[in-house]
Amino acid sequence: MVRERMIDTCTQIMDNEDHHIVLAVSHAGACLQFLGAWQDPTDELKKGFPNCSVFRYEYENREFTLMEVFRPIF
DSSP: OHHHHHHHHHHHHHTSTTOSSOOOOOOHHHHHHHHHHHSOOHHHHHHOOOTTOEEEEEEETTEEEEEEEEOOOO
C-alpha cells in the first residue's frame, strides 16, 4: 500500500505543468518501496541508506528513473 501511495502521489505531482523539480521527503522504508517499483533495489540497498540520503530521479513518460543517490558521511 505504501508503494502504491508513493507512486500515485509522486506521479500526480510530476504531471502538473509547473512541477519540473520537486523535493519529496520520506523515511527509508517508503523510499525503498518507491525504488522497488522502478528497479531491483538490491544493489542500492547493499550500499545502505543513512539518514539524510537523497535519491535523485528523472521523470519521463510517467516513469521514474533513479539517477543517483547522495549518501551523507557523518
